[in-house]
Every structure is written in C-alpha cells, then in structure tokens.
Amino acid sequence: MDSxxxxxxxxxxVGQTLRWFEMLVITGICFALGAWNRPEDPFYLSGNFPWPVxxxxxxxxxxxxxxxxxxxxxxxxxxxVYQRYLAPTSEPYPFIWAVGILAVSLxxxxxxxxxxxxxxxxxxxxxxxxxxxxxFTRNYYLLKVSHDRxxxxxxGSSRSLREALRRLYGELGQDTAAGLTRGRASAxxxxxxxxxxxxxxxxxxxxxxxxxxEPLATVGNVKPLPGNDPLIQHALAEAxxxxxxxxxxxxxxxxxxxxxxxxxxxxxxxxxxxxxxxEAMPFFSFEPQTLRFLAILAGHMADxxxxxxxxxxxxxxxxxxxxxxxxxxxxxxxxxxxxxxxVALHMxxxxxxxxxxxxIKRVRRGLDLIHEVHDDDRHTVxxxxxxxxxxxxxxxxxxxxxxxxxxxxxxxxxAEGELQVLQVAQKQAAETWLQEALDHGx
Numbered sequence: 364m365d366s367x368x369x370x371x372x373x374x375x376x377v378g379q380t381l382r383w384f385e386m387l388v389i390t391g392i393c394f395a396l397g398a399w400n401r402p403e404d405p406f407y408l409s410g411n412f413p414w415p416v417x418x419x420x421x422x423x424x425x426x427x428x429x430x431x432x433x434x435x436x437x438x439x440x441x442x443x444v445y446q447r448y449l450a451p452t453s454e455p456y457p458f459i460w461a462v463g464i465l466a467v468s469l470x471x472x473x474x475x476x477x478x479x480x481x482x483x484x485x486x487x488x489x490x491x492x493x494x495x496x497x498x499f500t501r502n503y504y505l506l507k508v509s510h511d512r513x514x515x516x517x518x519g520s521s522r523s524l525r526e527a528l529r530r531l532y533g534e535l536g537q538d539t540a541a542g543l544t545r546g547r548a549s550a551x552x553x554x555x556x557x558x559x560x561x562x563x564x565x566x567x568x569x570x571x572x573x574x575x576x577e578p579l580a581t582v583g584n585v586k587p588l589p590g591n592d593p594l595i596q597h598a599l600a601e602a603x604x605x606x607x608x609x610x611x612x613x614x615x616x617x618x619x620x621x622x623x624x625x626x627x628x629x630x631x632x633x634x635x636x637x638x639x640x641x642e643a644m645p646f647f648s649f650e651p652q653t654l655r656f657l658a659i660l661a662g663h664m665a666d667x668x669x670x671x672x673x674x675x676x677x678x679x680x681x682x683x684x685x686x687x688x689x690x691x692x693x694x695x696x697x698x699x700x701x702x703x704x705x706v707a708l709h710m711x712x713x714x715x716x717x718x719x720x721x722x723i724k725r726v727r728r729g730l731d732l733i734h735e736v737h738d739d740d741r742h743t744v745x746x747x748x749x750x751x752x753x754x755x756x757x758x759x760x761x762x763x764x765x766x767x768x769x770x771x772x773x774x775x776x777x778a779e780g781e782l783q784v785l786q787v788a789q790k791q792a793a794e795t796w797l798q799e800a801l802d803h804g805x
Contacts, residue, residue: 386422386430390437393418413460419468424475431472435465524659524701525750527558529729531663541671543568543628543637548579551664555626555639556582559657563643569627569635572599579637588640595640598625602635603698604658606649623649626657628665631690631790636665659699666691682801685734685747689797692749693790702752703787706760707800708744710780716742718771719780726766728759736801745800753786760784 393415415438423431439461531554538547548566555561563583568575574595576587588595598605606624621642628637639661670687678686692703708723710716720735723744727733732747748759760782768774775782783800787793 382426386434389422390418390434416464416467420471423468423472427476428472431468435468438464535667543668545579552580555657559653560648561641561644564641566637566639568637592620594620594622594625598627606654626661628661630665630669631694685732688732689793692787693793696787704748704751704756705785706746707783708780710742712740712742720744722767
C-alpha cells in the first residue's frame with residue numbers, strides 16, 4: 364500500500380508529455396527485451412508466461428487505466444504486425460493471449476485509479492481537517508491569551524478570598540507596631556493593588572471623621588486629597604465602599620471627581636481609620652465583584668490595625684485575637700453575606716480531652732482559629748471557621764470524628780464530648796454565643 368501511494372505521488376508530479384514518453388519507452392523496452400532474449404518468439408507465445416504483459420502492467424500501476432490501455436493495445440497490435448509482416452506464419456492470431464494481456468493491464472490500471480480516487484478523497488478530507496485544526500488552534504490560542512489577560516486583569520494570580528486572607532494575615536500579621544504606620548499602609552495598598560490591578564491610588568488617614576490631605580502610601584502619581592471631593596465625603600458619610608461610573612460622572616456635574624472608587628478601612632466596630640482612593644484601574648477590574656473583594660480585604664486590614672492597639676487586660680492575646688476575628692466574620696456575614704461557623708467541644712478534663720484537643724490542632728485549616736479553655740473539671744475547645752457554610756461545617760465535624768476514631772481509637776461519645784455549633788449570621792449573636800461557650804467551659 365505504501366509503495367502504491369509512493370508510486371502515485373511520483374506519478375502526480377510527472378507532466379502529461381513525460382507520461383506518454385515513459386509509457387512508450389516502457390512498451391518499447393518490452394519489445395526490445397523480447398527480441399534480444401528470444402528472437403524466434405519475442406512475444407513468448409510458446410513460453411510458460413507472457414512476459415510482455417509486464418510493460419502494460421507497470422504503466423497501469425503507475426499512470427492508471429487509460430495509459431495501460433494504450434500500452435496493452437500497442438503490445439497486442441505489435442504482435443499482429445510481427446505475425447503479418449516481420450515473421451509471417453500460418454498460425455492464427457492468439458486472441459486468448461491478447462485478451463489476457465488486456466485484462467491484466469486494465470485491471471492493474473483500474474486498481475491504481477480506484478486507490479487514487481480514494482487517496483484523493485482522503486487527502487481532501489485530511490486537508491479540510493487540517494484547515495479546521497489550524498483554525499481551531501489559532502482560535503484556541505487567541506482565546507487562551509484573552510482568558511489569561513482577563514484573569515490577570517480581574518484578579519492577578521488568584522481570586523480566592525481564602526488565599527487572599529491567608530496572605531494578608533501572613534504579610535501584615537507580623538507587624539506589631541500600633542496604629543496605621545506608613546509601612547503598614549504601604550503593605551496594605553500593595554495587597555489591594557495586587558488583587559484589584561489598581562494603577563493609581565493612595566491610602567489616606569481618617570481622623571475624627573475627616574480624611575487627611577497627604578497620603579500615607581501611594582501607587583502611581585497621586586496628588587493630595589481635595590477637601591471637598593464629593594465621592595470622599597459620600598464614602599465617609601455612608602461608611603461603605605462608593606464607586607462611580609464615568610458616564611454617570613459626566614451626567615452629574617455636581618459629582619465631578621477624579622476618583623473611580625473610595626474604599627474605607629472600616630473595622631468590625633464600624634470605625635473608619637483610613638480610606639483608599641482609587642484614581643485608575645483596568646476596565647475589566649472596575650466591576651462590582653472586584654470592588655466587593657477589595658472592600659472585604661480592607662475590613663480585615665482595619666481590624667489588624669485596631670487589634671494591635673487593643674491591650675485589654677481582661678483577655679489573653681489569643682482570646683483577644685479570637686474576639687476580633689469573630690467580630691470581623693460577623694460583620695462580613697451582615698454586610699457581604701460571607702459564611703462562617705463556630706464549633707465548641709466541651710469535654711471532662713483529662714488525658715482524652717488533651718488528646719482530642721491536640722488532634723483538632725493538627726487538622727486545623729489555614730484560616731481557622733482555635734482557642735482552649737480548661738480548668739480542673741472541664742476542657743473546652745472552640746474553633747472559628749471563616750468562609751465555611753453549613754455543608755463545610757458538617758464536613759469538618761465528620762472528618763473530625765473520623766480522624767479521632769482512626770488516630771485515637773475513640774469517638775466523641777467515648778470522650779464524653781458535648782458539641783455546640785453556630786452558623787454565624789449576625790455579629791452580636793455570634794459574640795453572645797462565644798461568651799456562653801466560654802462560660803460553659805469554666
């Protein structure tokens with residue numbers, strides 16, 4: 364099959380004149396070889412095999428039906444001329460021999476033409492598929508490039524809120540300086556710029572409800588803050604993120620401002636300690652989902668600042684951190700409908716309770732907070748799980764029970780554990796639940 368395709372490919376590259384020339388040469392060689400090898404019977408009429416058939420056979424395999432017909436006619440006619448003029452004989456013309464020559468030659472030619480038609484059909488089909496594949500490949504890479512650019516513009520390397528919060532606490536949580544310092548403001552703005560693709564923006568302090576004119580940190584060329592900017596005043600008055608579309612700005616001269624959005628840094632108690640005024644960001648990033656994402660990050664940043672200033676002597680640092688985080692997830696649940704869950708496990712004090720508590724610490728997830736309360740009689744473990752809905756909470760409890768059974772060989776029932784759960788929906792209700800859980804553990 365491969366040899367036939369190779370022969371057909373070579374034949375397609377041969378011109379029409381050369382085809383006829385090759386056919387005549389091959390046929391002439393058959394005559395010449397027969398006359399040279401067997402002068403008394405050049406057509407091998409009395410032999411065991413009609414060797415002159417090889418000429419039309421080769422022509423048929425190479426060039427198809429028509430030229431094989433011409434070649435076989437030349438052989439058959441040549442035999443007639445030979446018997447009539449060159450070597451007259453009384454023997455009749457061998458029609459059976461002639462029919463055999465024609466049959467073999469024409470079958471070979473038709474065979475070649477059949478496979479040539481199939482090859483041409485397959486080649487046309489393959490060319491069509493190749494063209495479609497090339498078109499698809501170009502469209503795929505165009506789509507991939509467009510998708511990558513959109514992904515980069517919309518969210519940088521990741522849009523996972525969980526990953527963003529983990530990075531936020533990892534980068535800003537180590538700063539123990541009190542208040543909103545320039546270094547902390549710069550780190551906060553860099554995080555916002557990374558996740559919002561912000562091009563020009565500044566972080567301005569807010570003191571007694573008024574924004575300062577000079578920025579604590581900037582991205583791009585930021586000018587001093589005008590004191591009467593309507594977008595700034597609106598954000599401070601409403602205590603929430605305010606954005607404005609350019610077409611709306613053009614229709615409302617009284618709302619003329621150079622800012623696209625203003626994001627207040629509002630802590631869990633509702634106090635504004637700074638704001639981020641955004642002047643420029645990509646078009647694809649300036650959409651509600653991205654701005655909401657940045658507002659959530661800004662709230663957590665504000666809590667970090669407030670937490671460093673909280674030196675309440677009544678609580679341990681771990682409990683203060685838990686209270687701040689619970690207040691934040693409660694406010695996020697109220698303002699942004701972000702899920703969160705609280706789990707409290709009360710157990711009698713003892714070795715089993717310590718083993719269960721250690722296992723809970725080992726399986727702690729990235730954003731989870733764990734607080735222990737224990738005395739001589741009771742041992743309580745409280746777990747705060749931000750960004751965890753009811754299904755996530757149920758899955759966590761199931762994995763916890765399975766892990767305790769596999770690792771410790773006991774169940775929560777064996778440990779006499781009393782499990783309390785709360786799906787956080789309101790800040791005040793969550794704080795009340797936490798205080799009751801703490802009192803229950805004492």
